[in-house]
Every structure is written in structure tokens, then in C-alpha cells.
Amino acid sequence: MALMITDECINCDVCEPACPNQAISMGEEFYRIDPARCTECVGHFDEPQCVSLCPVACIPVDPAHVENRQTLLQKYQRLTDTAS
Incomplete structure (x- = not known):
């Protein structure tokens, strides 16, 4: 699942x-x-x-982009392969 930032964001620049x-x-x-x-x-x-750093807890799972751990790992591998 990708995450999303809601309009509760205070633009603290931490994330x-x-x-x-x-x-x-x-x-x-x-x-x-x-996503x-x-x-x-x-x-x-x-x-x-x-999510762990956000002071206002405004980063939930994005219901429009549901992915399992395996899919997220494949995305990670694709992103790191293209970065090399």
C-alpha cells in the first residue's frame, strides 16, 4: 500500500x-x-x-493504492535497480 498525506498536514518539513x-x-x-x-x-x-516522524499523524494508508508486502518489495527492487 502506498501512503498518503491528508490535508491535516502542517508542512513541518520532517517527512x-x-x-x-x-x-x-x-x-x-x-x-x-x-504512490x-x-x-x-x-x-x-x-x-x-x-509515519514514525509525523507530529500530527496525517499519513494513513492510501485506499486507492493497496499493495501487499511482496508488491512493495518488488517496487523497491525496481526503484533501486534503476537508480544504479
Whole structure:
């Protein structure tokens, strides 16, 4: 599952640098997560770094992008292979 940032975001700038996949960027009003790059930190960490650091808990699972752990691992492998 990719994650999403809700409109409760306070633009604290904590999540963007913590994302190992560069999936987080500033949107028009608040940060957003690119579901094509979000692996929920699978392959990097045991838990999503943005979720663990967010002070307002505004990063839930995106119901429009449901993926299992295997799919997230495949995405991680695809992203890291193209980065090499």
C-alpha cells in the first residue's frame, strides 16, 4: 500500500528528507506522496519513516493504492535497480 498525506498536514518539513525513495514532495497546499515511488520503506526500514516522524499523524494508508508486502518489495527492487 502506498501512503498518503491528508490535508491535516502542517508542512513541518520532517517527512520529505526522511523518505528513502524521494516519494514525498511539496504539493500545492501541503506535502504529497507519489504512490509510484512509495514502498512504505519496505527494503529500507522496518516501518515507514514519514509515519514514525509525523507530529500530527496525517499519513494513513492510501485506499486507492493497496499493495501487499511482496508488491512493495518488488517496487523497491525496481526503484533501486534503476537508480544504479
